Each structure stands twice: as C-alpha cells, then as structure tokens.
Amino acid sequence: MSLAANRTPPLAGHPVFTDLPETVFESMSRLARQHGAINLGQGFPDGQGPDDVRAAAARALESVSNQYPPMMGLPSLRTAIAAHYRHHQGLDLDPEREVMVTSGATEALAGALMALVRPGDEVVLFEPMYDAYLPLVRRAGGVPRFVTLKPPHFRIEEAALAAVFSGRTRLVLLNNPLNPSATVFGADDLGLLAAFCRRFEAIAICDEVWEHVIFDGRRHLPLMALPGMRERTVKIGSAGKIFSLTGWKVGFVMAAEPLMRVLSRAHQFLTFTTPPNLQEAVAYGLGKDDAYFEGMRADLARSRDRLAAGLSRIGFTVLPSAGTYFLTVDLAGLADDDVAFCQRIVAEHGVAAIPVSAFYAQGSVKTLARFCFAKADDTLDAAVERLAGLFRAA
Numbered sequence: 001m002s003l004a005a006n007r008t009p010p011l012a013g014h015p016v017f018t019d020l021p022e023t024v025f026e027s028m029s030r031l032a033r034q035h036g037a038i039n040l041g042q043g044f045p046d047g048q049g050p051d052d053v054r055a056a057a058a059r060a061l062e063s064v065s066n067q068y069p070p071m072m073g074l075p076s077l078r079t080a081i082a083a084h085y086r087h088h089q090g091l092d093l094d095p096e097r098e099v100m101v102t103s104g105a106t107e108a109l110a111g112a113l114m115a116l117v118r119p120g121d122e123v124v125l126f127e128p129m130y131d132a133y134l135p136l137v138r139r140a141g142g143v144p145r146f147v148t149l150k151p152p153h154f155r156i157e158e159a160a161l162a163a164v165f166s167g168r169t170r171l172v173l174l175n176n177p178l179n180p181s182a183t184v185f186g187a188d189d190l191g192l193l194a195a196f197c198r199r200f201e202a203i204a205i206c207d208e209v210w211e212h213v214i215f216d217g218r219r220h221l222p223l224m225a226l227p228g229m230r231e232r233t234v235k236i237g238s239a240g241k242i243f244s245l246t247g248w249k250v251g252f253v254m255a256a257e258p259l260m261r262v263l264s265r266a267h268q269f270l271t272f273t274t275p276p277n278l279q280e281a282v283a284y285g286l287g288k289d290d291a292y293f294e295g296m297r298a299d300l301a302r303s304r305d306r307l308a309a310g311l312s313r314i315g316f317t318v319l320p321s322a323g324t325y326f327l328t329v330d331l332a333g334l335a336d337d338d339v340a341f342c343q344r345i346v347a348e349h350g351v352a353a354i355p356v357s358a359f360y361a362q363g364s365v366k367t368l369a370r371f372c373f374a375k376a377d378d379t380l381d382a383a384v385e386r387l388a389g390l391f392r393a394a
Contacts, residue, residue, distance in 0.1 A: 032352035045374035057281035073101025104249035115266035121170035128359030177323035209238035310384035
C-alpha cells in the first residue's frame with residue numbers, strides 16, 4: 001500500500017469541526033425566517049441597549065485612538081471592571097495583573113481552554129450546557145466527563161460529582177446562572193463544587209455572563225469568592241449580557257496572576273484586542289449606579305412573568321426561571337421529542353423555540369423547550385396567541 005493511501009485528504013478539516021452539526025440556534029432561526037415566525041429561540045433582546053452607553057461608544061469613536069489598544073485591554077476598562085466587581089460582588093482584583101478584556105465571552109472560554117487543557121486532561125461539564133463548550137474542550141484535547149442536571153430544579157448532587165472527579169480531573173466548566181435551565185446556583189451547590197475542586201486540585205472556569213440577569217431578590221455568588229477558590233478560578237463576564245448589547249462582543253476574564261499569565265498568552269494569538277471605543281463605553285457603563293442594574297432586572301422580570309403567565313394560561317407547564325433571558329416549558333404529555341415539537345410550532349404556529357435536548361451531550365432529557373422572554377410585550381403576547389392554536393387543535 002502506498003503512503004498516499006494513509007494520508008488525510010488535503011481538504012479535510014479537524015474531525016471535531018468536520019463532524020459537528022449546524023448549531024441549533026442557526027437552524028431554528030433560519031426556519032423562523034422561512035416561515036415568518038416570531039423568533040423566541042435565539043437569546044437576544046429587542047431594542048438597542050442603553051442610550052447613554054451607546055452614546056459613550058459614539059463619542060469614543062471620535063475621541064479615542066482607533067489603533068491597536070493594549071493586548072490586555074484599555075487601562076480604563078480594566079480599572080472599571082475591578083471596581084465594578086468590588087462593588088457588586090466583593091471581589092478584590094488587581095486591574096493590572098488579574099483582569100483581561102476579550103472579544104466576547106466565547107473567545108474568553110476558547111482561550112482559557114486552549115491555555116489550560118493538556119491532551120488527555122479530564123474536564124467536568126454540567127449538562128444542559130452552552131453548545132460551544134463540548135467542541136472547544138475536545139479541540140483543546142480534553143476528555144469530557146458529564147454531570148447531568150435534571151429538571152425541574154437542576155441541582156448539583158454530591159454523588160454525581162463523585163462519579164466524575166478523579167486524579168485526572170484538570171478543569172471544571174460551570175455556567176452560573178445556567179443557560180438554558182435559568183437556574184441560579186447558590187451557596188450549597190457552589191460550596192459542594194468548591195470542595196471537590198479543592199480536593200482534586202482542579203481549576204474552575206466560571207462562565208458567569210448572566211450574573212446581573214437574576215430575579216426575585218437573588219444575589220449572584222461567584223465561585224471565586226468561596227474559600228480556597230480565589231487562586232484556582234477563572235471568572236468570565238460579558239458586557240453584552242449586562243447592557244443588552246449582545247453584538248458588541250466585549251468580554252472580561254478575571255483570574256489570579258499565575259493563571260492570567262498563561263490565559264493572556266492564548267488571548268494574544270486569538271483576537272489580541274477588542275475595539276477601543278466599545279471598551280471605553282463599557283468602562284462608562286460598568287460605573288453606572290445601582291439603579292440601572294435594578295431597573296434592568298425588574299424590566300426583564302416583568303417580561304418573564306408576562307410570558308410565563310401567558311404560556312401557563314394556554315396550557316403549558318412552565319418551569320421556574322431564576323435568571324437569564326429564558327424560561328423553559330415541560331412538554332411531558334404534549335410531545336415526546338422536543339426537536340420535532342420545535343420544528344412543528346415554527347412551521348405550523350409561527351413561533352420559534354429551542355429544543356433543550358440540544359444542550360445535552362448524552363441525550364437524557366428530550367421533553368423541554370426554551371423560550372426567550374427578552375422581547376417587547378406585543379411580541380410576547382402575539383407568540384402566546386399563536387401557540388394557543390396548539391391546544392385549540394388538541
């Protein structure tokens with residue numbers, strides 16, 4: 001046999017991506033466009049975001065250099081990030097050595113996994129999970145170990161952690177608040193996870209982009225603040241979620257200096273920098289008074305309650321939503337397959353949702369659908385009226 005017979009075809013890509021299906025968000029949004037549907041699938045809000053933050057970006061476009069900013073981020077933004085988290089979460093961060101700006105939280109996640117995962121390292125993942133996690137872990141050479149969180153409460157259980165942690169565990173990747181289940185993990189869940197991280201010398205990457213989007217008087221507790229976690233946690237935040245400006249793609253990474261040194265080396269060969277005018281505007285926004293954040297949460301909570309009440313009224317079983325832009329309905333008794341259900345409602349009733357099974361690698365939960373409530377009242381009301389047809393036809 002010739003050597004050529006054993007070669008990879010020259011146009012073949014890496015198998016992690018070659019074999020990866022189209023993201024469910026793209027496929028459902030395409031169906032929504034095809035059918036003229038109301039899109040409650042993809043998680044972006046109606047509106048343009050805060051006027052004053054956008055005005056700050058416009059001013060900075062004229063007044064701030066548009067050439068390469070520092071690789072770690074503008075000093076003004078790193079200082080604002082440290083001050084923001086000191087005020088809101090009691091964290092003491094050195095803006096020079098422990099804070100970095102990235103082009104969105106997904107870049108921060110990709111860079112952290114590239115920087116910290118060695119081939120063969122085991123990475124603990126909690127499902128349901130954001131769809132980028134698993135391919136990024138695999139591309140970095142990590143071996144995923146799954147903790148399956150189940151409805152309706154999606155709690156972290158000690159037995160489940162004990163089943164996956166071992167001497168080979170290198171990293172834990174946690175999303176808190178959790179998309180898509182809208183769960184906010186509190187002191188009990190986080191304390192249990194922190195104990196396992198300390199016991200097995202694991203690093204925690206905490207995707208906390210929804211940290212300000214929490215409801216009903218809850219307060220976000222960062223894993224980094226727990227005993228023994230300051231030196232082993234990578235905390236990731238997002239201006240897009242804080243200010244409803246998802247297209248800006250401005251993320252933050254916070255970690256102790258030894259971790260930050262290697263994280264920054266990965267970042268310098270990814271995006272390297274982020275638009276300086278957006279950085280200046282985010283620095284301004286992070287300094288807004290508490291009334292902004294309280295008002296943002298109150299507005300979203302009203303939208304959550306409006307959609308939840310409407311869906312419940314027409315016959316859906318709505319699960320609790322403690323944070324994020326999302327709420328989930330239980331399809332038990334209505335449908336056996338959430339993918340087929342979501343395809344049906346977009347085609348027949350003109351409303352797009354996301355099947356929650358897309359967030360599970362092991363496919364154990366198949367009767368949940370996720371709706372985005374960060375929309376105008378008339379959009380939510382129209383979606384409920386369309387979905388009522390499901391129950392009238394039953």
